Amino acid sequence: MKNPRILLTNDDGIRARGLKSLQKIAAELSDDVWIAAPAEEQSGAGRSLTLHDPLRVRKVDDKAFAISGTPTDAVLMGVQDLITDKKPDLVLSGVNRGGNVAEDVTFSGTVAGAMQGMQLGIPSIALSQVYSFLPNAHIRWDVAETFGAPIIRRLLEEGWPEDVLININFPDREISEITEVEVTRQGRRDQAIVHADKRTDPRGVDYYWIGFRGAPQSPLEGDDLHAVMGGRISVTPLHVDLTHMETHHRLKGVLGGAPPRK
Template identity: 30%
Template sequence: MENSVGACTRPTIMVTNDDGIDAPGLLALVRVLVSTGRYEVQVCAPDSEKSAVSHSITWRNPVSVQEVNLNGATAFAVSGTPADCTSLGLSGSLFPSAPDLVISGINMSSNCGYHIVYSGTVAGAREAFFNGVPALSLSYDWVRGTSNVDDYTVAAEACLPIVDAILAEIKNKTYPQKCFLNVDLPTNVANHKGYKLTKQGKCIIEVGWRQVTSAAQGGKMLSTMTMEANSLTSSEVDASSLPKKHRLFKRETRGRGGILDEDDTDYRSLQEGYITVTPLGALSNVLLNAFLLQPCDGTRIHA
């Protein structure tokens, strides 16, 4: 399959996420993309929430696929992970043409710092990068009690200049091939301070464990970055029904940690009100080279 940028047809964008195909962030993004009339829109997203699954893939078992109705877009719900969805969407099995750009999101809550490693949203974009397709992951810094569902539409509209800039570079064959982009949008996205190129920081939510008596105890499960999302969807398990000596534990948040003192990191810039744009890759050559320059117990390690 050939990409459409550079031809007379509209560029094609494929959308995925980790919050599920019915998530308000994805629906707002698709609605905004379709409403511009500038793009062909494809959707290949999980059929249920897959937050914080990182880059896991389905290997031994088949995944089920169901076509769904999303106005203006060709859409499929997949039983697999975000990485599965991107891979399947790019395989040529579902869509007649390959996308020019893959967008993963809009995620409910930000994906900055070390949380990029956990993020299924980022993995959806990274999988496209693995396959040589330009990609963008989008996350909105949702704050309970402050944010509302309309903010996703504002966030999607705020991302259009980035989308158009990427498509223009793809058309001109100037888009960088060694990275994909992770974009985080601030809580007050309607009054953002502009777009800021940042680097991945070291921000992380400190997480502990608490013993519980049932799977439903505590009410909420972890989701990417804010660690607050929908209640458990698995069937309830009671500790009394477990074999002797078995116990149940659940994660709980204990505040935010990490080093936040650098001005150009993603999380700090996001909290200052900027839309952060962070280039990400998948190789560790820079870190490897830095390591090779350091002695280890008096012995230099060579590749």
């Protein structure tokens, strides 16, 4: 695909450092690059749509728009309204500040942006840069910037099904230490990292702040979490169908046919 029209989005907001990395990656692939991103941070927004408030659009550059909504809103508006003469050939979402592996993908706004592009019939890729949970941790944006475009170029040459999006996670390692790309499956953590931190305001009223904390994990070989923990770039094909076929087949033999009665 020569000089594809690329739409960029994210969930960290249009002013996010990761979007600048994504622009660098896209510039290696095309000179026809557009941006439709949330005006403010929307981390954890998942596939949410803004249904009860009007959406506002602010033009920040000739091909860049800030939308007062979620990543899903931004991609939908970018494709259907803001880019008028030709729809994008590719949607890139990210580069997220932090990994999107294992169960993260179910609430990730970064993955949701790519999923909306896929739903609109456009090849779509989510990109995330893993970093440490330690305070003041350094984020290695140069890793995504170094490996992003070559991997995307290879993916575009190979192609993938229309109902699949690609989820790429770059490990928290020095560039010289990263020697492998691993095609992975979505993993699952054996310990939760999302938690509700209980606090008390000056009036003595309790409130909660949702956050993340590091926890030891024992991921399975071949999954996305295992790859990035081992210093490998994880490339995971994802799709929307959440049906668990083994259980589907088992229950079909029990509940198929006439419904049970009292």
